[in-house]
Amino acid sequence: MNTFALEIWDDESTLVTFYTVRMEDNDLSETDKFMLKFKGDAQYGSALQEMVSLLLEVMGEEQGAHPAFFSRRENWAVALPPSKARIGEITLNYPEFPLRLFCYRVNDELVILFNGGPKTAASAQGSEDLNMPFLQANEFARRIGKAFDDKLIVVDQNSRVITDFQGNTEIFL
Amino acid sequence: MRNSLARQILEETPNETRQFVKRYGELVARIYDLLEEKGWTQKDLAAKLDKSPSEISKWLSGEHNLTLRTLTRLEVELGEDLIQIPKTRKFQVNSTKVIHLEFARSNKNIPMDGGGYTDWKSQTSPVKSSVA
Structure with missing residues:
Protein backbone atom coordinates (compact mmCIF):
# COMPACT_ATOMS: atom_id res chain seq x y z
CA MET A 1 0.00 0.00 0.00
CA ASN A 2 1.25 3.47 -0.85
CA THR A 3 1.57 6.34 1.56
CA PHE A 4 -1.67 7.85 2.80
CA ALA A 5 -2.63 11.03 4.62
CA LEU A 6 -4.44 10.88 7.93
CA GLU A 7 -6.67 13.95 7.94
CA ILE A 8 -9.78 15.42 9.53
CA TRP A 9 -13.02 14.43 7.83
CA ASP A 10 -15.38 16.38 10.12
CA ASP A 11 -14.65 18.23 13.35
CA GLU A 12 -17.78 20.32 13.73
CA SER A 13 -19.55 17.97 16.15
CA THR A 14 -19.56 18.71 19.85
CA LEU A 15 -18.39 15.32 21.07
CA VAL A 16 -16.42 13.59 18.32
CA THR A 17 -13.81 14.44 15.71
CA PHE A 18 -13.89 12.19 12.69
CA TYR A 19 -10.71 11.52 10.76
CA THR A 20 -10.30 9.73 7.47
CA VAL A 21 -7.51 8.49 5.22
CA ARG A 22 -6.64 9.68 1.74
CA MET A 23 -4.28 7.83 -0.56
CA GLU A 24 -1.42 10.07 -1.67
CA ASP A 25 -2.41 9.99 -5.34
CA ASN A 26 -6.10 10.65 -4.70
CA ASP A 27 -8.07 13.85 -4.37
CA LEU A 28 -10.84 12.13 -2.47
CA SER A 29 -10.61 10.54 0.95
CA GLU A 30 -11.74 6.93 1.36
CA THR A 31 -14.77 8.08 3.36
CA ASP A 32 -15.80 10.62 0.74
CA LYS A 33 -15.56 7.87 -1.87
CA PHE A 34 -17.94 5.80 0.26
CA MET A 35 -20.36 8.74 0.66
CA LEU A 36 -20.31 9.63 -3.05
CA LYS A 37 -20.87 6.05 -4.08
CA PHE A 38 -24.14 5.71 -2.19
CA LYS A 39 -25.46 9.27 -2.00
CA GLY A 40 -28.79 9.37 -3.77
CA ASP A 41 -28.57 5.70 -4.68
CA ALA A 42 -31.98 4.12 -5.13
CA GLN A 43 -31.03 1.03 -3.15
CA TYR A 44 -28.64 2.34 -0.51
CA GLY A 45 -29.31 6.08 -0.33
CA SER A 46 -31.64 5.87 2.68
CA ALA A 47 -29.24 3.64 4.55
CA LEU A 48 -26.46 6.14 3.93
CA GLN A 49 -28.62 8.94 5.34
CA GLU A 50 -29.18 6.88 8.49
CA MET A 51 -25.49 6.18 8.80
CA VAL A 52 -24.49 9.84 8.43
CA SER A 53 -27.15 10.81 10.98
CA LEU A 54 -25.74 8.18 13.34
CA LEU A 55 -22.22 9.54 12.93
CA LEU A 56 -22.79 13.27 13.13
CA GLU A 57 -25.95 13.64 15.17
CA VAL A 58 -26.07 10.65 17.49
CA MET A 59 -22.35 10.12 18.07
CA GLY A 60 -21.33 13.68 17.31
CA GLU A 61 -23.87 15.45 19.49
CA GLU A 62 -25.38 12.98 21.98
CA GLN A 63 -23.56 9.76 22.77
CA GLY A 64 -19.98 10.25 21.65
CA ALA A 65 -18.16 7.37 20.00
CA HIS A 66 -19.94 4.95 22.33
CA PRO A 67 -18.60 1.39 22.04
CA ALA A 68 -22.15 0.16 21.44
CA PHE A 69 -22.03 1.56 17.89
CA PHE A 70 -18.90 -0.30 16.87
CA SER A 71 -18.99 -3.97 16.06
CA ARG A 72 -15.58 -5.39 16.75
CA ARG A 73 -14.22 -7.89 14.32
CA GLU A 74 -12.16 -10.41 16.23
CA ASN A 75 -10.67 -11.88 13.09
CA TRP A 76 -9.10 -8.55 12.24
CA ALA A 77 -7.16 -8.63 15.45
CA VAL A 78 -4.88 -11.14 13.75
CA ALA A 79 -3.16 -8.21 12.05
CA LEU A 80 -2.93 -6.10 15.20
CA PRO A 81 -1.67 -6.68 18.72
CA PRO A 82 -4.75 -7.73 20.68
CA SER A 83 -4.46 -4.79 23.08
CA LYS A 84 -4.62 -2.37 20.19
CA ALA A 85 -7.34 -4.02 18.16
CA ARG A 86 -9.72 -1.10 17.95
CA ILE A 87 -10.84 -1.69 14.41
CA GLY A 88 -14.51 -2.12 13.94
CA GLU A 89 -17.38 -1.42 11.64
CA ILE A 90 -20.19 1.05 11.97
CA THR A 91 -23.63 -0.13 11.09
CA LEU A 92 -27.14 0.10 12.41
CA ASN A 93 -28.17 -3.05 14.20
CA TYR A 94 -31.55 -3.75 12.81
CA PRO A 95 -32.57 -6.41 10.36
CA GLU A 96 -31.15 -6.13 6.86
CA PHE A 97 -29.40 -2.82 7.29
CA PRO A 98 -27.15 -3.12 4.25
CA LEU A 99 -24.18 -0.82 4.71
CA ARG A 100 -20.94 -1.25 6.64
CA LEU A 101 -18.37 1.50 7.19
CA PHE A 102 -15.03 0.31 8.52
CA CYS A 103 -13.28 2.43 11.08
CA TYR A 104 -10.68 2.65 13.81
CA ARG A 105 -12.06 3.85 17.12
CA VAL A 106 -9.27 5.72 18.92
CA ASN A 107 -11.36 6.70 21.95
CA ASP A 108 -14.77 8.16 22.86
CA GLU A 109 -13.89 11.36 21.03
CA LEU A 110 -11.84 10.31 18.04
CA VAL A 111 -12.78 7.95 15.23
CA ILE A 112 -10.91 7.30 12.00
CA LEU A 113 -13.29 6.38 9.17
CA PHE A 114 -12.26 4.30 6.18
CA ASN A 115 -14.36 2.97 3.33
CA GLY A 116 -17.04 0.36 3.27
CA GLY A 117 -19.90 -1.01 1.26
CA PRO A 118 -22.98 -3.18 1.20
CA LYS A 119 -22.87 -6.48 3.00
CA THR A 120 -24.33 -9.07 0.70
CA ALA A 121 -23.01 -12.22 2.34
CA ALA A 122 -22.58 -13.58 5.83
CA SER A 123 -19.05 -12.19 6.10
CA ALA A 124 -17.23 -9.13 4.83
CA GLN A 125 -14.80 -11.34 2.93
CA GLY A 126 -17.69 -13.07 1.26
CA SER A 127 -19.40 -9.83 0.20
CA GLU A 128 -18.23 -8.86 -3.24
CA ASP A 129 -18.32 -5.09 -2.66
CA LEU A 130 -17.03 -5.28 0.86
CA ASN A 131 -14.01 -7.51 0.47
CA MET A 132 -11.58 -4.92 -0.90
CA PRO A 133 -12.57 -2.15 1.55
CA PHE A 134 -12.21 -4.77 4.31
CA LEU A 135 -8.67 -5.68 3.26
CA GLN A 136 -7.70 -2.03 2.84
CA ALA A 137 -9.18 -1.13 6.23
CA ASN A 138 -7.09 -3.86 7.78
CA GLU A 139 -3.93 -2.38 6.29
CA PHE A 140 -4.85 1.21 7.24
CA ALA A 141 -5.61 0.12 10.79
CA ARG A 142 -2.40 -1.89 11.04
CA ARG A 143 -0.25 1.08 10.02
CA ILE A 144 -2.17 3.56 12.18
CA GLY A 145 -1.99 1.22 15.15
CA LYS A 146 1.73 0.76 14.71
CA ALA A 147 2.23 4.54 14.42
CA PHE A 148 0.42 4.99 17.74
CA ASP A 149 2.40 2.17 19.33
CA ASP A 150 5.69 3.67 18.14
CA LYS A 151 4.54 7.13 19.30
CA LEU A 152 4.97 8.52 15.80
CA ILE A 153 1.49 9.95 16.20
CA VAL A 154 -0.24 10.98 19.39
CA VAL A 155 -3.61 12.25 20.50
CA ASP A 156 -3.92 15.74 21.91
CA GLN A 157 -6.80 15.14 24.33
CA ASN A 158 -7.44 18.83 24.90
CA SER A 159 -8.13 19.59 21.28
CA ARG A 160 -9.31 16.18 19.99
CA VAL A 161 -6.58 16.25 17.40
CA ILE A 162 -4.04 13.69 16.19
CA THR A 163 -0.56 15.06 15.62
CA ASP A 164 2.82 13.62 14.84
CA PHE A 165 5.38 13.47 17.62
CA GLN A 166 6.47 17.02 16.79
CA GLY A 167 2.98 18.44 17.03
CA ASN A 168 2.32 18.70 13.28
CA THR A 169 -1.22 18.04 12.15
CA GLU A 170 -0.20 17.02 8.64
CA ILE A 171 0.34 13.28 8.90
CA PHE A 172 1.49 10.81 6.27
CA LEU A 173 1.84 7.13 7.01
CA MET B 1 -15.38 22.26 9.64
CA GLY B 79 -34.34 -3.46 36.39
CA GLU B 80 -34.31 -0.12 34.63
CA ASP B 81 -36.45 1.76 32.15
CA LEU B 82 -35.27 1.62 28.59
CA ILE B 83 -38.00 3.91 27.35
CA GLN B 84 -39.42 6.91 29.13
CA ILE B 85 -42.39 8.63 27.63
CA PRO B 86 -43.29 12.08 28.97
CA LYS B 87 -46.81 12.49 30.30
CA THR B 88 -48.59 15.22 28.40
CA ARG B 89 -52.14 14.90 29.65
CA LYS B 90 -53.04 17.30 32.43
CA PHE B 91 -55.49 16.02 34.99
CA GLN B 92 -57.97 18.70 35.97
CA VAL B 93 -58.89 19.06 39.62
CA ASN B 94 -62.26 20.63 40.45
CA SER B 95 -61.90 23.81 42.41
CA THR B 96 -64.68 22.69 44.76
CA LYS B 97 -65.04 19.32 46.40
CA VAL B 98 -68.18 17.83 47.79
CA ILE B 99 -67.62 15.56 50.78
CA HIS B 100 -70.44 13.70 52.36
CA LEU B 101 -70.10 13.08 56.09
CA GLU B 102 -72.28 10.88 58.16
CA PHE B 103 -72.23 11.42 61.85
CA ALA B 104 -74.44 11.19 64.88
CA ARG B 105 -75.54 14.30 66.60
CA SER B 106 -76.19 14.70 70.25
CA ASN B 107 -79.26 16.51 71.43
CA LYS B 108 -77.12 19.56 71.80
CA ASN B 109 -76.13 21.74 68.89
CA ILE B 110 -72.97 20.56 67.15
CA PRO B 111 -70.19 23.10 67.69
CA MET B 112 -68.34 24.27 64.55
CA ASP B 113 -65.01 23.25 66.03
CA GLY B 114 -65.95 19.60 65.89
CA GLY B 115 -66.58 19.04 69.54
CA GLY B 116 -69.61 17.39 71.10
CA TYR B 117 -69.17 13.93 69.66
CA THR B 118 -68.40 12.01 72.81
CA ASP B 119 -71.91 10.65 73.02
CA TRP B 120 -72.33 10.03 69.29
CA LYS B 121 -72.51 6.31 69.56
CA SER B 122 -75.53 6.49 71.67
CA GLN B 123 -77.44 8.53 69.16
CA THR B 124 -79.82 6.77 66.91
CA SER B 125 -80.50 9.35 64.26
CA PRO B 126 -77.53 9.90 62.03
CA VAL B 127 -77.47 13.18 60.18
CA LYS B 128 -76.05 13.68 56.78
CA SER B 129 -74.29 16.89 56.13
CA SER B 130 -72.63 18.26 53.06
CA VAL B 131 -69.53 20.32 53.39
CA ALA B 132 -68.46 22.37 50.45
Missing part, protein backbone atom coordinates in the same frame (compact mmCIF):
# COMPACT_ATOMS: atom_id res chain seq x y z
CA ARG B 2 -18.36 20.23 8.51
CA ASN B 3 -17.63 17.80 5.68
CA SER B 4 -19.52 19.22 2.69
CA LEU B 5 -20.80 15.85 1.47
CA ALA B 6 -22.02 14.98 4.97
CA ARG B 7 -23.77 18.35 5.18
CA GLN B 8 -25.60 17.73 1.90
CA ILE B 9 -26.63 14.24 2.97
CA LEU B 10 -27.95 15.48 6.32
CA GLU B 11 -29.90 18.28 4.65
CA GLU B 12 -31.59 15.73 2.41
CA THR B 13 -32.38 13.35 5.27
CA PRO B 14 -36.06 13.33 6.30
CA ASN B 15 -36.82 14.33 9.88
CA GLU B 16 -38.46 10.96 10.47
CA THR B 17 -35.19 9.22 9.59
CA ARG B 18 -33.20 11.44 11.92
CA GLN B 19 -35.64 10.87 14.76
CA PHE B 20 -35.55 7.09 14.21
CA VAL B 21 -31.74 7.05 14.28
CA LYS B 22 -31.74 9.20 17.42
CA ARG B 23 -34.06 6.78 19.26
CA TYR B 24 -32.10 3.82 17.95
CA GLY B 25 -28.87 5.31 19.27
CA GLU B 26 -30.35 6.04 22.70
CA LEU B 27 -31.68 2.51 23.04
CA VAL B 28 -28.53 0.75 21.86
CA ALA B 29 -26.30 2.79 24.16
CA ARG B 30 -28.66 2.32 27.12
CA ILE B 31 -28.81 -1.45 26.81
CA TYR B 32 -25.04 -1.66 26.39
CA ASP B 33 -24.44 0.53 29.47
CA LEU B 34 -26.86 -1.42 31.64
CA LEU B 35 -25.28 -4.73 30.71
CA GLU B 36 -21.88 -3.33 31.47
CA GLU B 37 -23.03 -1.83 34.79
CA LYS B 38 -24.32 -5.18 35.90
CA GLY B 39 -21.30 -7.02 34.54
CA TRP B 40 -23.56 -9.24 32.47
CA THR B 41 -22.67 -10.89 29.22
CA GLN B 42 -25.28 -11.67 26.62
CA LYS B 43 -25.14 -15.24 27.89
CA ASP B 44 -26.06 -14.05 31.40
CA LEU B 45 -28.98 -12.06 30.03
CA ALA B 46 -30.11 -15.07 28.00
CA ALA B 47 -30.12 -17.25 31.13
CA LYS B 48 -32.21 -14.70 33.04
CA LEU B 49 -34.69 -14.42 30.21
CA ASP B 50 -34.78 -18.16 29.74
CA LYS B 51 -33.71 -17.75 26.13
CA SER B 52 -30.87 -19.22 24.15
CA PRO B 53 -27.74 -17.05 23.80
CA SER B 54 -28.18 -17.05 20.04
CA GLU B 55 -31.66 -15.61 20.38
CA ILE B 56 -30.42 -12.79 22.63
CA SER B 57 -27.59 -12.17 20.20
CA LYS B 58 -30.19 -11.73 17.48
CA TRP B 59 -32.14 -9.32 19.67
CA LEU B 60 -29.09 -7.16 20.31
CA SER B 61 -27.29 -7.43 17.00
CA GLY B 62 -30.09 -6.36 14.75
CA GLU B 63 -31.35 -9.59 13.37
CA HIS B 64 -34.61 -9.19 15.26
CA ASN B 65 -36.83 -6.14 15.42
CA LEU B 66 -37.32 -5.26 19.06
CA THR B 67 -41.02 -5.20 19.83
CA LEU B 68 -42.58 -3.37 22.75
CA ARG B 69 -43.04 -6.70 24.47
CA THR B 70 -39.38 -7.58 24.04
CA LEU B 71 -38.33 -4.19 25.34
CA THR B 72 -40.47 -4.49 28.44
CA ARG B 73 -39.03 -7.93 29.15
CA LEU B 74 -35.57 -6.43 28.93
CA GLU B 75 -36.61 -3.61 31.24
CA VAL B 76 -37.82 -6.05 33.86
CA GLU B 77 -34.65 -8.13 33.76
CA LEU B 78 -32.32 -5.15 33.67
